[in-house]
Amino acid sequence: MLRKILKWIGGGIGVLVALILIFYFVMHIVVNNKRAKTYNVEVRMFDIPSDSASIAEGAHIYATKGCGDCHGEDLSGKIFLDDGMVGTIRAANLTSGKGGRPANYTDRDWIRAFRHGLRPDGKPLIIMPSYEYCKLADHDLGSLIAYCKSVPPVDAAPASIKLGPLGTVLSGLDKLPLIPADQINHLEKYPQKIKKSVSVEYGKYLTLSCTGCHKPDLKGGDNVIPGGTPVRDITASGNIGKWTLSQFMNVLRTGATPDGRQLKNEDMPWQMTKNYTDEELQALYLYLKTL
Ligand code: HEC
Ligand code: HEC
Known part of the structure; x- marks a missing residue:
């Protein structure tokens, strides 16, 4: 009897293990298919400037949109995720050095990467948050590209993407934004220029960099990374409703809140928001208070 049981x-365990292996195998195939897909999109062109004022503006956008967290200060790329379960990912070397962007990388290729999340051959870029950057106005995207093209070449390893078992399963189930191209409406038209001023409109435009974590309604919730620190409500119903402008600016520049908490840069990237100009922070505050 006991032996039978x-x-x-x-x-039963054997069947379970077999089912898990089959599930994992299927997820692996799903993810490989996603990565191998070719997208056919029309890239809308605009002029990329090369003057020093535009390059300086582009450097500011690079510093305030979190590019350095993945591509490093010198644009040579770095390993920004190293986790046995989720994966090991090295962002691309954007310079013209060894291991960098292809020698014949054209303005069209730059625009395609940001607006569509695609490589020159139409295959999707992995993890690169183009679903966010596609919404930059032509003028800002142009300055950003001008800056990227202007930096000195650095020799470094090219991009590499190795997903771990958890990364594979979460990507297969669409729980990780693996393929930005799938989250972009490739027919959308974007503005040519957004006026920079202390206005609700400009504040809203700047929250492009916040909605990825704080959710489209900016009311926060679960962290995109499983087990990560919950993301806070940054509308008027959260602390923003109580904080003065100078307290708000201090939080985004130092991570220190009026109630004595110290936000960690790994949770809330204030090393990025500390580079915002006064005008940008004022516009953000103005807009967030209206929500
Ligand atoms: C979360 C990390 C992350 C952030 C933030 C990020 N990138 Fe990327 N980026 C990547 C990864 C990873 C790749 C390589 C993707 C691949 O090869 O599939 C990449 C690829 C690129 C490419 C395409 C390069 C090529 O050879 O085709 C460009 C251009 C680029 N990034 C520019 C930027 C800029 C500029 C910013 C800021 C506005 C930025 N990225 C922010 C992770 C990131
Ligand atoms: C990478 C994800 C991420 C991005 C991008 C991000 N945040 Fe946050 N933010 C967080 C997390 C997580 C917390 C909560 C940290 C904690 O409670 O310790 C937070 C907290 C805050 C707080 C403090 C709120 C409070 O009540 O303590 C403010 C203010 C804030 N974020 C504003 C912004 C603004 C404005 C932007 C865009 C310019 C932004 N964040 C972009 C993840 C992010």
Whole structure:
């Protein structure tokens, strides 16, 4: 009798293990198919400037949109995720050095990467948050590209993407934004220029960099990374409703809140928001208070 039960349990575990392996195998195929897909999109062109004022503006956008967290200060790329379960990912070397962007990378290729999340051959870029950057106005995207093209070449390893078992399963189930191209409306038209001023409109435009974590309604919730610190409500119903402008600016520049908490840069990237100009922070505050 006991032997029968043990045999039965053993068989059950065997079946379970087999099912898990089959599930994992299927997820692996799903993810490989996603990565191998070719997208056919029309890239809308605009002029990329090369003057020093535009390059300086582009450097500011690079510093305030979190590019450096993945591509490094010198644009040579770095390993920004190193986790046995989720994966090991090295962002691309954007310079013209060894391991960098292809020698014949054209303005069209730059625009395609940001607006569509695609490589020159139409295959999707992995993890690169183009679903966010596609919404930059032509003028800002142009300055950003001008800056990227202007930096000195650095020799470094090219991009590499190795997903771990958890990364594979979450990507297969669409729980991780693996393929930005799938989250972009490739027919959308974007503005040519957004006026920079202390206005609700400009504040809203700047929250392009916040909605990825704070959710489209900016009311926060679960972290995109499983087990990560919950993301806070940054509308008027959260602390923003109580904080003065100078307290708000201090939080985004130092991570220190009026109630004595110290936000960690790994949770809330204030090393990025500390580079915002006064005008940008004022516009953000103005807009967030209206929500
Ligand atoms: C979360 C990390 C992350 C952030 C933030 C990020 N990138 Fe990327 N980026 C990547 C990864 C990873 C790749 C390589 C993707 C691949 O090869 O599939 C990449 C690729 C690129 C490419 C395409 C390069 C090529 O060879 O085709 C460009 C251009 C680029 N990034 C520019 C930027 C700029 C500029 C910013 C800021 C506005 C930025 N990225 C922010 C992770 C990131
Ligand atoms: C990478 C994800 C991420 C991005 C991008 C991000 N935040 Fe946050 N933010 C967080 C997390 C997580 C917290 C909560 C940290 C904690 O409670 O310790 C937070 C907290 C805050 C707080 C403090 C709120 C409070 O009540 O303590 C403010 C203010 C804030 N974020 C504003 C912004 C603004 C404005 C932007 C866009 C310019 C932005 N954040 C972009 C993840 C992010």
